[in-house]
Amino acid sequence: MPDRQRADARRNYARILAVAEEEVAAQGAGASLEQIARIAGVGSATVRRHFPTRRALLEAVSHQRIEALCVRARELTGTGDSRAVLLEWLGDVVAYCVSARGLAAALVYDGAVPDPLHENTCAAMMEEAGAPLLRAAVQDGAVTAGITVPDLITLVVGIVLATEHRPDPAVEADRLFRLAVAGLSPRS
Incomplete structure (x- = not known):
C-alpha cells in the first residue's frame, strides 16, 4: 500500500486486513468479502479497491x-x-x-x-x-x-x-x- 494514500484510506486498509485475517482464520480462503466489508464498517467497493481479487x-x-x-x-x-x-x-x-x-x-x-x-x-x-x-x-x-x-x-x-x-x-x-x-x- 503506497505511503502517499490518505490517512482514512490507510486506516480502512488496516481495518479490512485485520478483519480479513480473523475471517480467513475462521472460514478459510472462501471467507465472504461482503462479511469482511460489513465487519470492517466499509463498503464492498472499498474492500475491492484495496484488494481487487480474492x-x-x-x-x-x-x-x-x-x-x-x-x-x-x-x-x-x-x-x-x-x-x-x-x-x-x-x-x-x-x-x-x-x-x-x-x-x-x-x-x-x-x-x-x-x-x-x-x-x-x-x-x-x-x-x-x-x-x-x-x-x-x-x-x-x-x-x-x-x-x-x-x-x-x-x-x-x-x-x-x-x-x-x-x-x-x-x-x-x-x-x-x-x-x-x-x-x-x-x-x-
Whole structure:
C-alpha cells in the first residue's frame, strides 16, 4: 500500500486486513468479502479497491507467514544434507499451511498469465526462497532434475487442501507429505 494514500484510506486498509485475517482464520480462503466489508464498517467497493481479487486479499493476509517461510529457507540454505534440508523446509511449509487457513490458497499456481499489478507475490517469494534449497538437492543427486519449486509447492498445497476438513488435518497432511516423499515402493 503506497505511503502517499490518505490517512482514512490507510486506516480502512488496516481495518479490512485485520478483519480479513480473523475471517480467513475462521472460514478459510472462501471467507465472504461482503462479511469482511460489513465487519470492517466499509463498503464492498472499498474492500475491492484495496484488494481487487480474492488472491490479493489472501496474499496480504498470508504475507507475514510467507515471509517467515522465506527466512526459514534462507536459514537452511547450505546447512546439512541437501535433501534433508529441502524436506525440512517443505515440512515447515506443510505445517504453516495447515495452521494458517487460507495460506495454501494464497500459494496456488493457477497457470494463468500473471497480471503484473496483481501477480501472485506469495508464490513468487516462495519460489525465490526455495530455489537454492532445491538447486543444492538436485546438484547433489538427491532430487530428480526437472522438479521445480512450483511443483513442490503445488504438491504441498494439494495435500493441505485435501486434508483441511479431516479431524486432525496437521497429522494427515504430514502423513501424506511423507508418503509423497517416500513414494509407494517399499524400502529395500
